[in-house]
Amino acid sequence: MERKKTKNRREFIRSSMRFGMVLALGGAGGLAFRHSAGDKWVWQVDPFKCSWCGRCATHCVLSPSAVKCMHAYDLCGYCDLCGGYLIPGHSARSTAAENQLCPTAAIERKFIEEPYYQYTINEDLCIGCAKCVEGCSAFGNGSLHLQVNHEICVNCNECAIARSCPSDAVKRVRGSAPYLMKGDFSRDQT
Amino acid sequence: MPFLLLLLIALSVDSTAQQRFPMPEFESGYQHPEVSAPEPRSLALEYIDVLVLLAFLSVTSWLVIRKRSRKWILGLVVAALLYFGFWRNGCICPIGSVQNMALSFSDPGYAVSYTVIAFFMLPLLFSLGFGRVFCGTACPLGAIQDLVIIRPVKVPARVSKSLGMFPFVYLALAVLYASTGTGFVICRYDPFIGIFRMGAEFHLIVLGIAFLLAGMFVARPYCRFVCPYGALLKVTSMFSKHHISITPSQCIECKLCSDSCPFGAIDRPVPERAISEMKGKTGHFMLYAAVIPLLMMAGGWALSSSHIFLSRAHPDVYLAHLLIDNPGVMDDTENLDVQTFLGSDRTMESLVHDAEAIQAAFLRGSWITGAFIGLVAGLFLVSQSIIRRRTGYHPNRGDCLSCGRCLKYCPVQK
Known part of the structure; x- marks a missing residue:
């Protein structure tokens, strides 16, 4: 009991x-x-906050990084002397490897008509180091900019790049609008 | 940076007309290519993940309570490791979802997604019904450890009980760090994520391998002594409606099962003699119960007095401290964080203001966190002074991970 x-x-x-x-x-x-x-939520780089420090290439959990350079063609000036393609003060006007900024030769240059060239990013080669972004923003229109490629990104609960980004440019965005592309994005801002 | 501002202004005034080098008028009728912007993983697939989790939990519940088969559970363990571990790369998991929930309560700008809520709630609800079935199969972190148990040693009960308090401390700190917007520490120090992704920082890989090596002899060390979500499941599972039972009918106290559990989660029978020995010690219970508020106060005070130290994990607070304590660092051109801050339009005042707000949040949060840790320590003491009459061998509802190893050792037939 x-x-x-x-x-x-x-x-x-x-x-x-x-x-x-x-x-x-x-x-x-x-x-x-x-x-x-x-x-x-997915992670994305705000190109207007980005300070092209190069940590996107080194701090991503993936290797190579899921952050790639993307080209806003409608902002591009199609210059022959491209600040994102050629190193500043290059000795000779040639597109030989020693005169190119990109460490992996991921920028492909194609002649369109005199004196214009089209620049295309080969994302398979791009490591997201932002060297071209720095050059393009300093000497050109800033049409080259970094974006997270969502086909590659594994969408960590906490992005390792966001944690280390010195200008706080990597943030969560809605999955339905996963890119902050410069061309469209800047039009949306106005 | 000034150019960027210029560009912003130019764009906002008159779209692209004032670019440094406007887009040329091509005579050849050139059309620029489209930029490829692949979509992220679709939402429908996220909901499928939730359904898979639900299926895992339901089937495991049925397996441990009705079917009682270790073989089937083992099959599910492998399936979970492949699906949630190697296929889904271990993200998002219920363990990390604790932080998303904490952040959503503290940050109104962060709306947690339905998937995350489901991942947080489902294992807890199932544990109230059927015990820790999530730990048994669905958890990829548990699954990878479960498969490497080779020669488990018995950890003395006192040691494992004391170490078992750490998950609560970890949980409390993780919630503190997540809710102050400092970061998700559980995800940052997830030891197995590097193995699931086949690549991570060096120290994470070392940590993962160390856990797996230790796990050969101390079974599932992360689950028992670290996992913060396991701490929650332990509490809910203690009050579960149904639970795995070792024997299908009446225990005959043959002791055969007692060595089968690698986690030391089987409670022995408590004879009358032990009860009568404890009878004279009711004072202990009263004493410990009375000490709980004191412990909570002490914990809150101890943690809040170190809130400055804790808050330094936040990048803003860290930077503000660095610049104030060590102004010489401003000349260091190698320091990216400092140089980026100096190059931005953010002023020192606004940085200090933000850092102070974060420190204030840490002061409040560390009182609550410390009090919670004190409460856990107090309840642990109280539980040491309670002894219950028990006949037969039973799984400890808090510690049992529903792996089903003990089932086949019981000689009793239905």
Whole structure:
């Protein structure tokens, strides 16, 4: 009789605790649900905050980095003397490897018509070092800029680049609008 | 940087007309190519992940309570390791979702997604119903450790109980760091993520391999002594409605199962003699219970007095401290963080203002965190002074990971 009573008491404590925890969980879930979104978050570089420090190339958990240089063609000046393609003060006007900024030769240059050239990023070669972004922003229109390629990005819960970015340019954006491309993005800003 | 501002102004005034080098009028009728911008993984696939988790939890619950088969559980362990581990790269997992929930409560700008809420809630709800079934199969971190258990040694109960307090401390600190916007420490120091992704920073790989090597002899060390989500599951599982039972009917106290558990999660029978020995010690219980508020105060005071130190993990606070304590660093052209700050339009006042706001949040948060740690320590003491009459061998509801190893050792037939 005595034993049965303790059993009942234990059972009562257990079920009331369980009930309380279901309520607490439901409360927490409901509260989170109230200002939740039916969308997911992905990481993206804000090109207007980016200071092309080069950490995107070194701090990504992937190797090579998921951050790639992307080219806003409608902002490009199609210059022959491209600040993003050629190193500043290059000795001879040739496109030989020693005169190119890109360490992996990921920028492809194609002649269109005199005196214009089209510059295309080969993303398979790009490591996201931002050397061309720095050159293009310093001497040109800033049409070369860094973006997270979402085909490659594994979308870590906390982005290692975001943590180390000195200008706080890597942020969470909605999965439905996953890019902050310079061409479209700057038009949206106005 | 000044050029960038110029560009911004130029764009906002008159779209692209005032570019440094306007886009040429091509005579050849040249059309520029489209920029490839591949979409991220679709939302539908995220919901499939939730369904997979739900399926894992449901099937495991059925396996441990009705089917009682270690073989099937092992199959699910391998499946979880492949799906959530190597295929999904271990992200997002319920363990990390604790931080997303904490951030969503503190930061109104961060709306947590439905998937994350589901990943946080489902394992906890299932543990209230059926015990830690999530730890048993679905967790990829548990799965990889479960498969390397070769020769588990018995950790003395006192040692494992004391070490078992660390997950609560880790949980409290992780919530503090997440809710102050400092960072997600659980994800940062996830030892197995590097193995799942087949690549990570060197120290993470070393940590992962160290855990796996240790895990050959001390079974599932991360789950038992580190995992902060496991701390939550431990508490909810203690009050679960159903739970795996070693014997299908009545325990005959043959002791065969007692060595089968590599986690030391099987409670022995408690004889009457032990109860009567404890009878005279009710004072201990009262004493410990009375000490709890004191411990909470002490914990809160101890942690809050080190809130400055804790807050330095936040990049803004770190930078402000660096610049104030060591102004010479401004001349260091190698220091990227400092040079970027000096090059930006952010003033020292605004940085210090932001850093002070973060430190204030840390002061509040560290009182709560410290009090919570004190509470856990107090409850641990109280639990040491409680002894319950028990007949037969039973899995400890808090510690049992629902792996099902003990099932086949029981000679009792249904």
